[in-house]
Amino acid sequence: MDILNAIVVLANYIFVPAMTYGSQLALGALGITLIYGILRFSNFAHGDTMAFGAMAVILATWWMQSLGVSIHPLPTALLALPFGIAVTALLLLATDRVVYRFYRRVKAVPIIVVMASIGVMFVLNGVVRFIIGPNDQNFADGARFIFTAGDFKRATGLDEGLALRSSQVITVLAAVALVAALFWFLNRTRTGKSMRAFSDNEDLALLSGINPERVVTVTWLIVAILVTVAGTLYGLDKSFKPFTYFQLLLPMFAAAIVGGLGNPLGAIAGGFVIAFSEVSVTYAFKKVLGYLMPENLAPDTLVQLLSTEYKFAVSFALLVLVLLFRPTGIFRGQSL
Amino acid sequence: MNYRNISLFGIVFLLLVGVGFVQSWSVAFALVNLCLLSSVMALGVNIQWGYAGLFSVGTMGFVALGGLATVITSMPPVAEAWRAGGLSVMVALLVAVATIIAAVQMFKRMAPGRNRTLAMAGILVVGFILYRYLFDPAVEAIESVNSASTGYLGGLGLPILLSWVVGGLLAAGVAWVIGKIALGLRSDYLAIATLGIAEIIIAVIKNEDWLTRGVKNVNGIPRPTAYEVDLQVDPTFISWVDWLGMDLIEASSLYVKLSYAILFVIVLAIIMWMSEKALNSPWGRMMRAIRDNEEAAEAMGKDVTRRHLQVFVIGSAVCGIAGAMLTSLDGLLTPGTYQPLRFTFLIWVMVIVGGSGNNWGSVLGGFLIWFLWIEVEPIGLWLMDVITSGMAEDSGLRAHLLESAAHMRLITMGLILLLVLRFSPRGLIPEK
CATH class of the missing domain: 1.10.287 (Helix Hairpins)
Structure with missing residues (x-):
């Protein structure tokens, strides 16, 4: 029995990665849920918008790096974020003007707007690949670790190490700051309140003199911030590859639905639920059990429920469970 | 059929003939085969979306199941x-x-x-x-x-043509399970659920090596047609080729492609005939009634969820058949090549552009969009070449633009979809 070591292993392989991944998913799912709440459609272009935002940040980062600008030990990408957000905001407002506004005017059924978002997805997919190519891009710089597994072992004298990468800490801190700011905005400011009113009851909101176009514009701006930050953090933490962002669509949607579509709090909870289940179901518990169980009972298999290739199955299974047992999600989303 | 539709098909025919003259007949026939397959897939999606208004984006998964069917049916055990x-x-x-x-x-x-x-x-x-x-x-x-x-x-070692049926059945079975879970909920939920199931099916095919060899691929899946190498030594074939005055190797490749095309046309014709019969039967009218107004149909005593399940299963089965045909055309199962943009969303573009709810529209969309998907690449390359011709030979930007021209087709497809949705939402051949 060695509980301390077991806890360190769990923290190193499950808690820290899942917190990071969960924060990224939560930011992505918040965007999906906001678009769903205000514009009332499921945005299939969300993953590719994320790739676009991250790409804008990467290009700005490279430019800054070539100029020698640096905020060491923080990654230069953080400095490039405002630029990326601005470009993404312009893109989103432009797509709204060119594509989505028409469907709002003719009051098209949501599924048609979803179809249009697939068109946008294709275009963005092509644009991102056209500009930066389909391959992995590296743009992380600055200090890599807060402390490494070796540091941790030396400091504590335990057998197991716990590594904390700076990108992980930055991700969680940035997500917390952004979410706090978003909730302050939604609950305390006039514009935020009008957004919530619009999401709850469109007709009533219109009657009270809320300008729908303004609400929509503000929503896209917020989405631009969320999506760019989420995309950049994901890229810093793992790596930037356009296709992986497309694949994030499923876990992000699962997070939004599991939490309750249209409910921002739900999106955050959903993001962490998905992340923690995904990481723990695909983790091999052999080492942990080895520390926890008496020596003669220690398992000789990996004790891995699913191999990592099946991580999508986890989002999917959670999605199905929620659909079957609580179709409105954990935090009662919009009526379904 | 009216003159407008006939001329639309005529244009596609001319485009394909044009490829034959400009590029080569071998390229043209390869294109025709994939156009035919795309049409079958588009018919499958049209059954789901056009008839019943079901928004399923799991086409890739069902196509891949068809591919799996060829392996488990026809490879030797x-x-x-x-x-x-x-x-x-x-x-x-x-x-x-x-x-x-x-x-x-x-x-x-x-x-x-x-x-x-x-x-x-x-x-x-x-x-x-x-x-x-x-x-x-x-x-x-x-x-x-x-x-x-x-x-x-390995598989059961049965004839490859049988695997086309097995592919349909396999896809239908999986679709039934998914439909049971996801139908009867909001329409977007079916979309997300099918998106997920498609990824899972691909993951299974990629990772369950005992079943599919995973990313090691299964080579040498039996063909329903003759092999080029056999034809090239077959005296009757050689004498025919001599009489026609063609190159032996090219002729054998053309012969194989043509035999595939004939088989595919037969399958497409059968499915098309059945689809038309179904669409114009009381069943088809009921489906459209459900699509246009679910509440009213329900009030008339129609079991909407069950009809949806039925049509979802049928549509998926057609996609499965197409998937089996595709893999037997390739002669190998390569799980790594299943991409959602190519096997799900592109098919959707075909259906929307062709005209959702109209079977002929789906076939036209399948031909036209596949043609563009393939031909936009060389056109884009040419365009980039022209645009960048003023730049220096060693310019980095020029190299980048030329290299990236391949991604033009994604942009083109997106633009086509957006334009059709905006300005002609009923598609090229609208529903009657």
């Missing part, structure tokens, strides 16, 4: 692998299915409450452990059998 662990794998899978059925029955029979939750969890945990206990060693044994060339169970 690997006797040694079966001896090593075939039986245990089958038993393990039966255990898995039995566990799920038992859990579902338990859920249905027992009253809600803590006991039911505990009982269900117990069944699932015990079942899962038993399944893994049987499954893991068997899989390891199978995969270690001569893993460079086999390492999987």
Whole structure:
């Protein structure tokens, strides 16, 4: 029995990665849920918008790096974020003007707007690949670790190490700051309140003199911030590859639905639920059990429920469970 | 059929003939074969979306299941692998299915409450452990059998044409399970659920090496047609080619492609005939009534969820058939090539552009969009070449633009979809 070591292993392989991944998913799912709440459609272009935002940040980062600008030990990408957000905001407002506004005017059924978002997805997919190519891009710089597994072992004298990468800490801190700011905005400011009113009851909101176009514009701006930050953090933490962002669509949607579509709090909870289940179901518990169980009972298999290739199955299974047992999600989303 | 539609098909025909003259007839026939397959897939999606308004984005998964069907139907069985662990794998899978059925029955029979939750969890945990206990060693044994060339169970060694039917059945079975879960909920939910199931099916095909060899690919899947090498030594064929004055190698390749085209046309014609019959029958009218107004149809006593399930299964089966045809055309199963943009969303573009709800529209869309998907690449390259011709030969931007021209087709497809949705939402051949 060695509980301390077991806890360190769990923290190193499950808690820290899942917190990071969960924060990224939560930011992505918040965007999906906001678009769903205000514009009332499921945005299939969300993953590719994320790739676009991250790409804008990467290009700005490279430019800054070539100029020698640096905020060491923080990654230069953080400095490039405002630029990326601005470009993404312009893109989103432009797509709204060119594509989505028409469907709002003719009051098209949501599924048609979803179809249009697939068109946008294709275009963005092509644009991102056209500009930066389909391959992995590296743009992380600055200090890599807060402390490494070796540091941790030396400091504590335990057998197991716990590594904390700076990108992980930055991700969680940035997500917390952004979410706090978003909730302050939604609950305390006039514009935020009008957004919530619009999401709850469109007709009533219109009657009270809320300008729908303004609400929509503000929503896209917020989405631009969320999506760019989420995309950049994901890229810093793992790596930037356009296709992986497309694949994030499923876990992000699962997070939004599991939490309750249209409910921002739900999106955050959903993001962490998905992340923690995904990481723990695909983790091999052999080492942990080895520390926890008496020596003669220690398992000789990996004790891995699913191999990592099946991580999508986890989002999917959670999605199905929620659909079957609580179709409105954990935090009662919009009526379904 | 009116003159407008005939001329639309005529344009597509001219485009393909044009490819024959400009590029080569071999390229043209390869294009025709994939156009035919795309049309079948588009018909499948049209059955789901056009007839019933179901928004399923899992086409890729069903196409991949069709591909899997060719392997399990037509590859020769690997006797040694079966001896090593075939039986245990089958038993393990039966255990898995039995566990799920038992859990579902338990859920249905027992009253809600803590006991039911505990009982269900117990069944699932015990079942899962038993399944893994049987499954893991068997899989390891199978995969270690001569893993460079086999390492999987192989198939049943049946004729390849049969696998097209099996592909349809396999896709239908999986679609039934998914439909049971996801239908009857909001329309977007079906979309997300099918998006997920498609990814899972691909993951299974990529990773379950005992079944599909995974990313090692299955080569040499039997063909329903002759082989080029056999034709090139066949005296009758040689004499025919001599009489026509053609190149032997090119002629043999053309002959093979033409035989595929004939088979595909037959399948397309059968499916098309059945689709038209179905669409114009009382059943088809009922489906459209449900699509246009679910509440009203329900009030008329139609079981909407069941009809949706039915049409979802049929549409998926058609996609499965197309998938089996595609893999038998390629002669190999390469799980890595299944991409959602190519196998799901592109098919959607075909249906929307062609005209949702109209079978002829889907066929036209399948031809036209596939043609563009292939031909936009050289056109884009040419365009980039023209645009960048003023730049220096060693310019980095020029190299980048030329290299990226391939991604133009994604942008083009997106623009086409957006333009059609905006300005001609009923498509090229609108529903009557």
